Amino acid sequence: MACSRGRITSLLALSAALALVAGCGKNASSSGDGGDKREHDGKPVVVVTTTWEGAFAKAAGAEDVKVIVPQSVQHAPDYDPKPSDLAAVAGADFVLYAPFEPYAGKIKEAAGSEAELVEVNLDNDSDKVDAEVARLGKLFGTEDAAAQWKTTFDSEYAKLSKDLKAEWPGGKSPVVVSQVFTTWAAKLAGMNLVGTYGPEAVTPAQLAKLSKEKPALILDNAHMSTGTVLPDSGAKQVEIVNYPGEGLDLLPVYRNAATVLKEAMRKS
Template identity: 30%
Template structure:
C-alpha cells in the first residue's frame, strides 16, 4: 500500500509542477508544531499537512492532495522526525533551499533559534522578536507558578518528550521514562522515588502503569503538538501545560 502511494505521489508531483507558480509568502508546515514555529516567526500564510486533531502528527503520510501545495510553496518547515519527510525528499524532488529544518522543543533557547531561522527567511524578524518575548514571559511566569507550588523541590517523573518543558519550568526530573512503555524493573525503580507528580506525554502516554503503583501521585498529560484543547500556538501550549502543572 505504501509503495503504491509513493509512486502515485511521484506521478502527481509532475502534474502539479506544471500548474500554478509558487506563492512567495506561502509556508508549508509538516505538523501543528512546526506550524506554531512558523506563526511565531511571523508567517501569515501557513498550511499544515498533518491535521490539528491528530494525536500522533509525526506519523502522518502524504496524500495526493498535498502534492500541489508542496510544489507551490517557497518554504517547507519540518523537524526531521516526521514520516512524511522521507516521502517529500525521495519522491517530490523539492529543492533543498525550500526545506527549512528546525528543532522543536520547549527550551527557550531552541525556540528562539528555530523561530529566528524562519523569520530571517521571511524577513519578519521584528514580528518574531515580539512573539518570542511573549513566549519568554509565559515561560518565566510558569517557572514562578511551579516554584510557588513547590514542584521544583519535589520528586517528579517526566516523560522523555516532556523533559524540555519540565526543565524550562524549573523542575529537575527524578527519573525520565518513555517513549516506550516502562518495563517492570523500571516501574519498580520509579515507585521507589515516591514521586508526587507524573508528567506524561498526551501524544503517546505510557505512564499509566506507574500511576497504578504511585496511587497518591498526581498524573498530568502535557502537550507538545498544538491542536488538542483548542491550542494552536507555542504560547497556547505553554499556557495549557502550565495550567496542568499548577492546577489544584
C-alpha cells in the same frame, strides 16, 4: 512517465499523480525568461507537516503557513499524505519537518518542489524555542517579527513559571518523572526532575528505578502515552500536550500545561 508496478506505498503512488500538478504550478508562475517566480507578495510561503512546526514558523514571522497533518491525528508519523498535500508543497518556499517524520522529504520529492527543506528541532524547552524561532526568522527574512515574538514569549514564560512555583506543595519543588518529550513542562514549573522514560515502552528495570525516586507527579506525553507508568506508586500522572491548536499559537501550550500542573500540585 512510466507506470509503477507491484505493491507500492500510497505516497509513491501519489508522487506519480502529483508530478503533473507540480509541473503545472511552475509553468503558471514562470516568467518569460523561464525563471520560476511564485505568485505571492514576497512573504515566504511555508508548508509544515504539523501544527507544531506551524507554530514555530508563525512565531518566526511567517504569515502564509499551510499545515499538512490535521490536528486530529494524534501521532503525526502515521499520517498518510493526500494529493492536496503534495499540491501545497509544490508552491512552497520552505517545507518544515521534524526528523521523526520520515515522509517529509518524500513529500517534497513527490511534488517536484523547489522549496527549501528545513528540519526543525521540535522541543518546547524555552531555550530551544528561542533559538529555533530566531533561526527560522533569519531564514525567512523576518528577524524583526521573530524578535518581537521572543519578547512576548519570554515575558509570558516568566510569569507562568513564577505562578507555578508559588503552587509548590509546602513551598518545596515536587519530585517528578517525565516522558522524554515533556521535560520542558517540568522545567517551566521548576520541578525536581529525577528521571525520564520513553518513547519506547517502559521496561521492568526502568519501573523499578523510577519507583525508587518516589515521584509525586508523572508528566506523560498526551500524543504517545504508554498508559499508566507507575501504577502502584501513588504518583499522580498528568498529560502534557505538545502540539498547538489550529491557530498555530505556541503560547497556549504553556498556559495549558501550567493549568494542569497547578491542579496536580494542589491535589498532590
